[in-house]
Amino acid sequence: MRRERVPIVVVVLAAIGAAFFILPLVGLIVRSPWRDAVTALTAPETVDALKLSLLASLSATAAGLLLGVPLAWIYARVEFPGRDLLRALTTLPMVLPPVVGGIALLLAFGRRGLFGSWLDTTFGITLPFTTVGVVMAETFVAMPFLILTVEAGLRSMDRRYEEAARALGASRWRVFTRVTLPLIGPSLFAGAVLCWARALGEFGATITFAGNFPGVTQTMPLAVYLLLDTNTSFILSLVLLVISLAVLVGLRHRWLGSA
Numbered sequence: 001m002r003r004e005r006v007p008i009v010v011v012v013l014a015a016i017g018a019a020f021f022i023l024p025l026v027g028l029i030v031r032s033p034w035r036d037a038v039t040a041l042t043a044p045e046t047v048d049a050l051k052l053s054l055l056a057s058l059s060a061t062a063a064g065l066l067l068g069v070p071l072a073w074i075y076a077r078v079e080f081p082g083r084d085l086l087r088a089l090t091t092l093p094m095v096l097p098p099v100v101g102g103i104a105l106l107l108a109f110g111r112r113g114l115f116g117s118w119l120d121t122t123f124g125i126t127l128p129f130t131t132v133g134v135v136m137a138e139t140f141v142a143m144p145f146l147i148l149t150v151e152a153g154l155r156s157m158d159r160r161y162e163e164a165a166r167a168l169g170a171s172r173w174r175v176f177t178r179v180t181l182p183l184i185g186p187s188l189f190a191g192a193v194l195c196w197a198r199a200l201g202e203f204g205a206t207i208t209f210a211g212n213f214p215g216v217t218q219t220m221p222l223a224v225y226l227l228l229d230t231n232t233s234f235i236l237s238l239v240l241l242v243i244s245l246a247v248l249v250g251l252r253h254r255w256l257g258s259a
Helices: 008-031 034-042 044-077 083-094 098-109 116-123 131-156 160-167 172-183 185-200 204-209 220-226 231-250
Strands: none
Touching: 008 231, 034 044, 034 231, 044 083, 044 131, 044 185, 044 220, 044 231, 083 131, 098 116, 098 131, 098 204, 131 185, 131 204, 160 172, 172 185, 185 231, 204 220, 220 231
8 A cells, every 4th residue: 555645744743742742751751760669659558549549440430330331221222302411411520620520529419418418317328538439439530431432332233133132032131131241342341441440540529529538538649649749659650650551552442443
């Protein structure tokens, strides 16, 4: 195939655009204190933040799968008045400033919130500034990525396989678990990984709704903020960078194909 000649102006502007993203990452890698990496990663506060981050992000991903897959199926398969508005509302956290999302969670689930006050007075349950609050904040901002990815998979799949299974007498649940889910498996996996990665890196909604208490609500991004300008913050930033890069590279084919 004949190679297309690229105008020099395009090359220069593209190089500047790439450098704008790459140089800060190079600065983080070059200036990080690699000799202190083991000490920083094994420090008690770092281990606690890492454990909590993994627990909260995996819990948020599980909640996203439990609640997001049915929502994606509804959006892809059922037509009803207000569907587009509902989809917009449930995917709004993707573009909503995270701090605003945290404030919204406080107004809904805080001790004086619309629903939180009832939980507090009726059951004595307090959600803000707890580990559960961290999971809620991360689920709020991360689940939309799973919903849209799974919905796209449902819309692009060949529904004739489902129709054939139904014609052979399979129940709706059996068709869903034995036919639909395997067919959308790649989309489901990609959505779950994106959800997990977004939850792992969540900061604004978490610190607003759950606070920054070591061992209780302090995740890795919050620890980076608290330990800013220290060797530990640089190392934790590198860990988050490596995870994010691995996710993007691993899921590249979901958007660009196998090229």
